[in-house]
């Protein structure tokens with residue numbers, strides 16, 4: 525691969541024409557890049573450093589926390605505390621938001637929401653995990669302490685969002701509203717290089733990603749849709765292929781590059797599905813739309829939903845536009 529642009533160079537080049545750009549967003553994205561490298565280093569040596577396994581506690585969602593969940597969370601918080609670009613942070617791992625309330629951070633324009641280690645049930649078995657991030661401009665006045673409203677903005681207000689996928693390569697993928705670009709980490713040099721410029725969902729997809737073990741709990745529309753994707757139709761290349769890792773970042777990344785649909789619908793045991801609006805669905809929905817796809821809760825555009833609480837869950841369907849619309853049509857009929 526020819527190495528034309530590092531992520532650092534790309535961010536500066538890409539942000540310079542931004543209406544509000546004064547370098548803070550570029551610096552913020554650089555902080556994510558740094559924290560991502562630190563998390564990547566921990567993940568790579570996890571099996572040797574005795575940092576696999578659970579810590580014996582549950583997070584605010586009632587899920588068992590893995591040691592690496594906590595390590596990744598701390599790395600991101602420390603990185604932002606040590607720098608001055610965000611005035612507050614919300615994390616899937618923490619009940620309350622972190623408010624950086626000192627002179628420097630109070631002057632910051634941005635807040636960040638993170639899922640520090642998504643797919644953490646996969647950590648101990650060496651399957652791909654990721655970090656998801658979502659950035660908003662604060663609503664409250666710069667110079668004052670950050671408020672709850674700053675964190676509960678609809679996804680369409682996102683200034684930037686993205687993920688780092690710790691897979692066969694480590695890749696940082698982000699959008700700041702001007703397309704989606706991916707940067708592969710070269711561990712020898714310690715830099716991310718532009719490797720996936722202007723990512724778009726391919727015109728046609730034929731992969732579906734869903735935890736089909738929950739079938740009996742799904743709404744009828746989803747059950748009927750699943751039967752439809754499994755029917756024989758040579759012209760439409762059905763049955764589709766099923767691929768599901770249990771890491772949203774990995775399933776999303778594959779579907780965006782190769783074409784496909786990801787679904788985590790509501791079920792009788794999980795009335796709002798599993799995924800969190802602020803830490804997972806909104807950033808993935810922003811990326812989806814910027815890559816030419818569609819993201820919905822089954823009837824509403826994800827990015828238009830007004831969040832009511834920090835850890836709100838939401839049914840989530842995203843991917844190629846035509847595939848998502850087909851799923852929506854089943855949901856509206858049954």
Ligand code: AHM
Pocket residue numbers: 587616639641642643644645735770771772773798799
């Ligand atoms: P996590 O953030 O606690 O890892 O949970 C989110 C993950 C997604 O990455 C993944 O798509 C989903 O949960 C898998 O859930 P399930 O095991 O119910 O299929």
Ligand code: MG
Pocket residue numbers: 616639641642643804
């Ligand atoms: Mg997650």
